[in-house]
Amino acid sequence: xxxxxPDEAAEQAEEFLEEKPLSAFCDEVLGRALRLAQLDHNxxxxxxxxxxxxxxxxxxxxxxxxxxxxxxxxxxxxxxxxRLPTPVLCIxxxxxxxxxxxxxxxxxxxxxxxxxxxxxxxxxxxxxxxxLDELGDGPVICACYLDAxxxxxxxxxxxxxxxxxxxxRIVVAFWGLDGTKDGAAATxxxxxxxxxxxxxxxxxxxxxxxxxxxxxxxxxxxxx
Numbered sequence: 001x002x003x004x005x006p007d008e009a010a011e012q013a014e015e016f017l018e019e020k021p022l023s024a025f026c027d028e029v030l031g032r033a034l035r036l037a038q039l040d041h042n043x044x045x046x047x048x049x050x051x052x053x054x055x056x057x058x059x060x061x062x063x064x065x066x067x068x069x070x071x072x073x074x075x076x077x078x079x080x081x082x083r084l085p086t087p088v089l090c091i092x093x094x095x096x097x098x099x100x101x102x103x104x105x106x107x108x109x110x111x112x113x114x115x116x117x118x119x120x121x122x123x124x125x126x127x128x129x130x131x132l133d134e135l136g137d138g139p140v141i142c143a144c145y146l147d148a149x150x151x152x153x154x155x156x157x158x159x160x161x162x163x164x165x166x167x168x169r170i171v172v173a174f175w176g177l178d179g180t181k182d183g184a185a186a187t188x189x190x191x192x193x194x195x196x197x198x199x200x201x202x203x204x205x206x207x208x209x210x211x212x213x214x215x216x217x218x219x220x221x222x223x224x
Contacts, residue, residue, distance in 0.1 A: 006060040013065060022065070022111055026196035030058060030104050035176045038097050038146040048096070055100040062107040087115035088203055091161075093145035093154065094121065101175055102144040108200050114207065121157050140206050142171040142199055143189070151186040158188040169206045173199045 016025050037054050040046040090106045092099035099120065106116035121143070143157055154172055161170060172189035175196075183192030190206075193199045 006057050009061045010064045023197040026104050026108050031175055034101050051096040055096050058100045059103055087117040089139055089141045090116050090118045091143045092120050093143055097146050098144050105196055105199055108196055140169050142173055144173045146175050148174045148177050154187045171202050
């Protein structure tokens with residue numbers, strides 16, 4: 001995956017998905033690859049061009065996997081209440097690798113019948129951005145981070161999101177965080193998760209407890 005070869009990555013994915021569901025592939029393969037890349041980035045061993053290449057490789061792989069059936073995958077979308085469709089907002093917390101992780105989550109949600117859209121953390125809280133008007137007043141949001149840091153950045157983002165979308169239900173995903181820290185309490189999110197499968201389940205539960213309709217739509221890439 002880190003080598004940036006989409007053909008090799010697609011072949012590995014197909015072999016994996018013959019035995020396990022897509023959620024396991026996201027957790028065990030893509031999640032692990034992104035965490036290793038983040039560690040290299042933190043050590044100064046992964047420059048911007050290589051990070052962009054990793055994101056592009058994952059993005060191309062996800063396009064090839066579009067509609068791939070996997071054992072145990074959930075395919076039934078949440079029941080529609082007749083409201084206009086409002087996608088889940090997957091926010092890339094900081095940089096390119098976080099954007100890649102948000103794309104993975106959006107793909108997993110789409111395969112579960114839940115519409116999702118990826119944006120950067122710079123765009124999401126911007127009150128003047130007309131492209132966010134379609135989300136309505138109470139969207140489901142997931143902020144994606146490979147590195148939690150001191151929680152200062154995620155906590156600031158949560159405050160901005162609460163001002164922009166007061167009734168929003170917010171999940172914060174710290175893909176590299178161990179289970180000893182309470183990410184929700186530290187940031188002010190409604191829920192905190194550490195895996196793609198847990199994020200998809202938490203989002204599905206939030207949607208299931210609301211009257212929000214989410215038909216399956218392909219995820220949109222974040223703005224550069």
